[in-house]
Amino acid sequence: MSRHFLPPKLLLLSLCYLSSFRLYAQDTAAETGNGPYQNGMVVCATPGASKIGADILRKGGNAVDAAVAVQFALAVTHPEAGNIGGGGFMVYRSKKGKTNTLDFREKAPAAARADMYLDSAGNVIPNMSLATHQASGVPGSVDGMVRAHKKYGRLKWAELVQPAIDLARNGFTITKKLAGALNWGGPQFKKLNPGKTYFLKDTPWKEGDLLVQEDLARTLEFIRDNGRNGFYKGKVADEIIAEMQTGKGIITKKDLKNYHSVWRKAITGKYKNYKMITMPPPSSGGIALLQLLHSVEKYPLHRWGHNQDSTVQLIVEAERRVYADRSKYLGDPDFYKVPADSLLNLAYIDARMKNFSWNAATPSSSIQPGSFAGYESDQTTHYSIVDKDGNAVSITTTLNGSFGSKIIVGGAGFLLNNEMDDFSAKPGVPNMFGLIGGKANSIQPNKRMLSSMTPTIIEKDGKLFMVVGTPGGSTIITSVFQTILNVIEFDENMQQAVSDKRFHHQWLPDNVTVEKDGFSQATIDNLTKKGYKIIPGGPSGRVDAILITKDGYYGGADPRGDDTATGY
Numbered sequence: 001m002s003r004h005f006l007p008p009k010l011l012l013l014s015l016c017y018l019s020s021f022r023l024y025a026q027d028t029a030a031e032t033g034n035g036p037y038q039n040g041m042v043v044c045a046t047p048g049a050s051k052i053g054a055d056i057l058r059k060g061g062n063a064v065d066a067a068v069a070v071q072f073a074l075a076v077t078h079p080e081a082g083n084i085g086g087g088g089f090m091v092y093r094s095k096k097g098k099t100n101t102l103d104f105r106e107k108a109p110a111a112a113r114a115d116m117y118l119d120s121a122g123n124v125i126p127n128m129s130l131a132t133h134q135a136s137g138v139p140g141s142v143d144g145m146v147r148a149h150k151k152y153g154r155l156k157w158a159e160l161v162q163p164a165i166d167l168a169r170n171g172f173t174i175t176k177k178l179a180g181a182l183n184w185g186g187p188q189f190k191k192l193n194p195g196k197t198y199f200l201k202d203t204p205w206k207e208g209d210l211l212v213q214e215d216l217a218r219t220l221e222f223i224r225d226n227g228r229n230g231f232y233k234g235k236v237a238d239e240i241i242a243e244m245q246t247g248k249g250i251i252t253k254k255d256l257k258n259y260h261s262v263w264r265k266a267i268t269g270k271y272k273n274y275k276m277i278t279m280p281p282p283s284s285g286g287i288a289l290l291q292l293l294h295s296v297e298k299y300p301l302h303r304w305g306h307n308q309d310s311t312v313q314l315i316v317e318a319e320r321r322v323y324a325d326r327s328k329y330l331g332d333p334d335f336y337k338v339p340a341d342s343l344l345n346l347a348y349i350d351a352r353m354k355n356f357s358w359n360a361a362t363p364s365s366s367i368q369p370g371s372f373a374g375y376e377s378d379q380t381t382h383y384s385i386v387d388k389d390g391n392a393v394s395i396t397t398t399l400n401g402s403f404g405s406k407i408i409v410g411g412a413g414f415l416l417n418n419e420m421d422d423f424s425a426k427p428g429v430p431n432m433f434g435l436i437g438g439k440a441n442s443i444q445p446n447k448r449m450l451s452s453m454t455p456t457i458i459e460k461d462g463k464l465f466m467v468v469g470t471p472g473g474s475t476i477i478t479s480v481f482q483t484i485l486n487v488i489e490f491d492e493n494m495q496q497a498v499s500d501k502r503f504h505h506q507w508l509p510d511n512v513t514v515e516k517d518g519f520s521q522a523t524i525d526n527l528t529k530k531g532y533k534i535i536p537g538g539p540s541g542r543v544d545a546i547l548i549t550k551d552g553y554y555g556g557a558d559p560r561g562d563d564t565a566t567g568y
């Protein structure tokens with residue numbers, strides 16, 4: 001595939017979790033498919049949200065307008081992760097190459113305490129940070145969308161929220177995967193929401209059933225009519241507080257009123273002649289991605305090839321070291337002095353790789369987080385957008401677990417996140433993704449929990465090259481990393497790069513998880529002999545990405561989900 005760039009007459013929106021089927025035959029102007037498209041593209045988790053985003057682009061909306069519409073549409077069509085009760089991160093690059101990021105990550109409520117998930121013996125209480133009213137951080141998505149729209153939007157706010165209202169009120173036909181997910185969540189919905197009927201049905205959900213969400217439609221109308229105040233104040237806020245009171249939840253009216261998303265400077269780094277523009281803390285994703293890329297940069301990956309022995313070994317050893325650093329040094333920069341410069345110092349990263357040997361796996365027990373002289377220690381979804389003027393947006397947003405805490409705000413009809421589990425509840429005790437942490441990511445009132453979300457935009461020779469991101473908990477960073485290498489080193493086209501098998505190592509536990517058929521038997525045998533513990537893993541992430549070439553926009557929509565690319 002060519003790597004040249006289109007003239008700046010492009011619109012493109014890639015939402016993490018969209019895909020590539022031809023579903024909109026009635027609409028000749030926008031169609032699903034991998035492209036190339038000359039005017040714009042949306043790649044995200046559901047066909048319905050993808051179409052809504054593309055329609056906004058065709059109406060003259062810019063990338064941020066489309067992102068707002070997609071965020072709300074995903075809250076309707078992708079209840080596992082699309083949300084108004086969660087949070088996320090946006091990476092933005094303007095047509096002129098100016099960059100910015102928006103942190104709309106949830107915050108710990110003011111009443112949160114470091115030991116809030118521990119019993120009297122100091123042990124972590126199972127599930128308390130996952131499936132209770134105390135599991136939720138103060139939601140950030142609505143404030144994030146309002147703030148992004150205020151700064152960059154072009155179309156009217158109401159016009160962007162309305163398509164989601166219509167979908168919620170009129171209903172939409174569900175896919176096989178969503179039917180499966182709703183059936184999987186059923187017992188928990190029932191148990192955690194006594195007296196409520198949201199997402200429940202007498203007979204199992206099946207493909208083609210209509211999902212109507214009237215209460216959610218009304219909530220979205222408040223947001224349409226009142227913006228931020230439609231969620232953080234008034235009826236919806238009252239409903240959130242009433243919901244909290246049914247289960248010892250600690251989010252207060254004041255927490256809602258005080259929630260604000262934050263603009264943060266993007267972190268950037270080089271890989272060969274590419275420039276990475278990515279998310280700073282409180283996501284660990286950007287720093288980890290840049291560390292990983294530099295760790296492997298000087299090796300001949302292209303010659304070795306995709307998922308070949310040396311490639312896998314090198315990547316695993318880099319990942320092991322980077323995730324060790326993550327466990328100690330990454331947290332909310334408003335509360336903890338994250339040593340970003342030290343972590344991204346190229347000599348430091350090179351030094352971390354010095355004790356790697358080709359002969360044998362480095363046991364994770366022998367790897368500790370690095371140390372720096374002079375340092376004082378003190379089910380997610382992604383979308384990316386570039387509009388016809390050349391502005392680009394890459395957003396990852398989440399409730400954390402699939403359907404978040406599975407608790408639905410009574411009367412308001414939306415799911416609450418269980419993002420508090422992303423904090424380190426106790427040093428050394430793994431969270432739901434097996435990640436451990438310490439002081440940097442301890443719970444404190446109003447602090448943001450550490451994330452792995454890695455929305456990223458890549459430039460080549462100063463021009464827009466790729467928009468990429470994924471859900472997948474701790475595997476987010478390694479999935480984004482491998483997708484980028486698949487294009488840059490292994491010459492794969494965007495769809496191949498997204499579809500290709502992935503693997504993952506995160507320091508602890510000391511395992512390499514690999515997707516089905518990801519490695520040849522010979523590779524497994526060779527690496528096992530060297531001491532690598534290779535275990536089969538399920539599908540890793542749902543990468544949705546767009547590549548900009550001289551022929552147009554090419555989408556990569558992850559076949560692991562219902563992800564759909566729509567362009568025109």
Ligand code: DON
Pocket residue numbers: 379380381398399400401402419422450451452453470471472473474476
């Ligand atoms: O912010 C994070 O890193 C996690 N809450 C992301 C969760 C996630 O990706 C779940 N989706 N598979």
